Amino acid sequence: MSIFSQRLIALRKERGLSQPAVAEGINAAPRAYQNYEYGTAEPRLSTLVRIADFYGVTLDYLAGRSDVPGPESGQDAP
DSSP states (O other), rough: HHHHHHHHHHHHHHHHHHHHHHHHHHHHHHHHHHHHHTTSSSOOOHHHHHHHHHOOOOOHHHHHHSOSSSSOTOOOOO
């Protein structure tokens, strides 16, 4: 299972949400969201952005490039 899938599952469970609730929140089909969690499909960039916004995390966190879920405080934007 990919780090992306693992993080999606962890974020959803931390918030006590169901897969259909997240799918609705990001404007995706429930089956599509399930496939992201199962690692059988990868979302488009626009969907990744919606997922990151929904959970309040960065794209780098979702992709496993950072272990910091949100923007680091005290850091200026580029």
